[in-house]
Amino acid sequence: MANKKTKQKSKIQLSKYFQKIMPGEIVAVSKNQSVSSDFPKRLQGRTGVVDSQKGRYYVVKIKDMKKEKKYIIEPIHLKKIQIQK
Numbered sequence: 824m825a826n827k828k829t830k831q832k833s834k835i836q837l838s839k840y841f842q843k844i845m846p847g848e849i850v851a852v853s854k855n856q857s858v859s860s861d862f863p864k865r866l867q868g869r870t871g872v873v874d875s876q877k878g879r880y881y882v883v884k885i886k887d888m889k890k891e892k893k894y895i896i897e898p899i900h901l902k903k904i905q906i907q908k
Contacts, residue, residue, distance in 0.1 A: 840899045850901040
């Protein structure tokens with residue numbers, strides 16, 4: 824997890840908060856400390872595929888052991904991942 828500088832700890836990047844992610848894109852889940860929300864520790868650092876959008880939240884499919892589970896996550900906690908082929 825990347826550490827924020829002291830001046831940026833309480834700031835929210837609006838571009839990350841309003842980012843658009845298309846269904847099928849691969850994202851990494853990383854908790855933003857500036858936003859208070861109920862966030863399971865086991866999701867930190869996981870990667871998954873965006874399934875759909877519900878309001879301003881995204882439904883992300885994450886493989887947990889052998890099962891595929893769906894989580895509803897705010898866009899500020901998601902980072903797009905570029906896959907190199």
